[in-house]
Amino acid sequence: MTALLNVTKLSASYGDFRVLHGIDLTVERGGVTALLGANGAGKTTTLRALCGMIKHSGDVVFDGVDIARCATEDIARLGIAHVPEGRGTFIALTVEENLRCGAMTRKGRASIDDDIERAYHWFPRLKERCGQQAGTLSGGEQQMLAVARALMLRPKLMLLDEPSFGLAPIIVSELFSILRKVNEQEGVGMLIVEQNAALALELARQAFLIETGRILISGSVTEIRDNESIRAAYLGY
Amino acid sequence: MELLIQQLVSGVATGGIYACMALSIVMIYQAIHHLNFAQGEMAMFSTFIAWQLLQWGLPYWIVIPLTVAISFSGGIAIERIVIGPLGEAAVLSHAVVFIGLYAVINSLASFIWDFTTRPFPSPFGAGSQFGNLISNQQIGMIAVTLLVLALLYAFFRYTRVGLAMRAAAENPTSARLAGIRVGLMAALGWGMAAAVGSIAGVLIAPIVFLEPNMMLSILLYGFAGAVLGGLSNPAGAVAGGFAVGVIENLAGTYVPVIGSELKLPIALLLIVIVLVFRPTGLFGRTIVQRV
Numbered sequence: 279m280t281a282l283l284n285v286t287k288l289s290a291s292y293g294d295f296r297v298l299h300g301i302d303l304t305v306e307r308g309g310v311t312a313l314l315g316a317n318g319a320g321k322t323t324t325l326r327a328l329c330g331m332i333k334h335s336g337d338v339v340f341d342g343v344d345i346a347r348c349a350t351e352d353i354a355r356l357g358i359a360h361v362p363e364g365r366g367t368f369i370a371l372t373v374e375e376n377l378r379c380g381a382m383t384r385k386g387r388a389s390i391d392d393d394i395e396r397a398y399h400w401f402p403r404l405k406e407r408c409g410q411q412a413g414t415l416s417g418g419e420q421q422m423l424a425v426a427r428a429l430m431l432r433p434k435l436m437l438l439d440e441p442s443f444g445l446a447p448i449i450v451s452e453l454f455s456i457l458r459k460v461n462e463q464e465g466v467g468m469l470i471v472e473q474n475a476a477l478a479l480e481l482a483r484q485a486f487l488i489e490t491g492r493i494l495i496s497g498s499v500t501e502i503r504d505n506e507s508i509r510a511a512y513l514g515y
Numbered sequence: 516m517e518l519l520i521q522q523l524v525s526g527v528a529t530g531g532i533y534a535c536m537a538l539s540i541v542m543i544y545q546a547i548h549h550l551n552f553a554q555g556e557m558a559m560f561s562t563f564i565a566w567q568l569l570q571w572g573l574p575y576w577i578v579i580p581l582t583v584a585i586s587f588s589g590g591i592a593i594e595r596i597v598i599g600p601l602g603e604a605a606v607l608s609h610a611v612v613f614i615g616l617y618a619v620i621n622s623l624a625s626f627i628w629d630f631t632t633r634p635f636p637s638p639f640g641a642g643s644q645f646g647n648l649i650s651n652q653q654i655g656m657i658a659v660t661l662l663v664l665a666l667l668y669a670f671f672r673y674t675r676v677g678l679a680m681r682a683a684a685e686n687p688t689s690a691r692l693a694g695i696r697v698g699l700m701a702a703l704g705w706g707m708a709a710a711v712g713s714i715a716g717v718l719i720a721p722i723v724f725l726e727p728n729m730m731l732s733i734l735l736y737g738f739a740g741a742v743l744g745g746l747s748n749p750a751g752a753v754a755g756g757f758a759v760g761v762i763e764n765l766a767g768t769y770v771p772v773i774g775s776e777l778k779l780p781i782a783l784l785l786i787v788i789v790l791v792f793r794p795t796g797l798f799g800r801t802i803v804q805r806v
């Protein structure tokens with residue numbers, strides 16, 4: 279069985295400014311991979327390149343399909359949900375409409391309605407605000423909405439760009455237990471970028487450490503966590 | 516009193532047309548954040564097509580849906596061929612393209628149908644109701660515009676495609692990440708704007724008569740309505756369109772210096788006043804965004 283996501287020699291640039299210099303990365307089926315690195319290392323850029331949002335080269339094979347040259351919307355349609363940096367809220371739409379947008383690639387009104395209830399169950403705060411213009415939500419609430427919207431796609435793979443950003447500690451642990459549940463019960467693969475390395479490594483089985491657009495270290499989470507020097511130098515805990 | 520009511524009614528009737536034009540303008544503005552100057556010419560061309568079909572002897576009830584369908588396809592074609600490829604080009608590039616579109620459509624109509632001013636038969640017959648208070652044409656205009664507006668409202672509010680179109684217009688990046696085909700949604704928006712414009716053209720043609728420049732002033736009133744109501748708010752633009760129609764009629768009747776000749780500058784004056792004192796328009800939503 280090949281990996282769910284197999285990335286080889288991924289390079290990406292903004293205009294003429296090259297940010298990624300040939301990155302190799304994998305997410306196993308049903309696996310969680312953490313992508314760690316300092317500010318400006320190229321984590322967000324990696325996720326953007328995977329979704330075809332910026333100019334890039336290299337091979338990206340998802341679920342047996344080469345998506346390196348696919349348009350962003352087609353990549354989403356194949357089952358990749360991206361929780362982007364900056365949340366990507368549809369600010370003029372209501373909270374519920376935001377969730378429905380997340381399910382735009384799906385058919386079947388009943389199952390979509392069920393999933394909206396599921397999202398409200400997981401994030402009760404969103405239920406209280408369901409008819410409200412999403413732009414009026416607090417930053418943390420919008421972050422919950424971004425994760426909930428991505429889940430509405432019923433993805434095979436989630437790309438999570440700092441999902442805990444701006445959330446209160448208690449909400450963060452709730453969020454991660456939800457992600458764990460989705461991963462374990464539904465086998466959804468995840469590629470997760472987190473400033474909070476300890477948190478990400480609790481969920482992940484594999485980790486990649488990126489520095490200025492190159493993978494510095496990769497391996498299983500146990501290897502990385504047990505390596506004192508890596509921990510001290512790069513993970514800061 | 517009777518004059519007042521008559522003027523109000525006729526203001527609402529023409530206001531409905533302005534509302535349709537304002538709505539087409541806003542629909543496209545929301546999708547691409549540019550004002551389409553060629554909107555009026557597109558509507559004029561559609562009206563000529565309707566006239567041609569009538570000339571060929573087709574009955575009204577076939578001509579209308581056919582015209583709307585042709586206009587819808589035409590709008591999509593314009594977006595796919597001319598506007599889409601422009602992408603995120605600068606304001607000036609868009610302006611140049613719109614002016615080009617304007618000129619091309621206008622000269623094409625003049626070339627095919629020449630400059631003769633032609634009468635356009637009213638689909639609602641000649642008579643009037645309530646002791647000449649309101650003509651059948653006016654009743655028809657009001658009824659049809661209200662129907663069109665209600666259908667559009669329901670479409671954008673309750674259908675998935677409508678939601679996808681709103682999402683694509685508001686945040687293209689997020690829309691793509693959700694799998695929404697943003698380009699297709701923009702094309703649909705152009706098609707729908709063209710279709711609404713064609714209805715406005717056919718409704719107003721019996722009053723202003725048919726000729727290649729018939730929509731010039733209508734478009735200006737439409738702009739006034741859109742600006743008055745707020746370019747960010749379709750419902751506001753519709754209300755603005757009706758308001759402009761009523762203001763235009765009342766001012767033309769009751770302010771002696773204005774008369775019928777100076778009505779058009781009122782539209783311009785309104786645009787300037789609103790832009791100076793309330794750039795978001797009377798009903799412009801300030802969309803809250805946290806950073």
Ligand SMILES: Nc1ncnc2c1ncn2[C@@H]1O[C@H](COP(=O)(O)OP(=O)(O)OP(=O)(O)O)[C@@H](O)[C@H]1O
Nearest residue numbers: 292295297315316317318319320321322323324363
């Ligand atoms: N839109 C852009 N245009 C030009 N350069 C950019 C753009 N976005 C990011 N960069 C550059 O690319 C590099 C990597 O940025 P990226 O956003 O991928 O970092 P990151 O690892 O996600 O950092 P952070 O942890 O701060 O989110 C940075 O040097 C940044 O300056």
Ligand SMILES: [Mg+2]
Nearest residue numbers: 321322323363
């Ligand atoms: Mg980042």
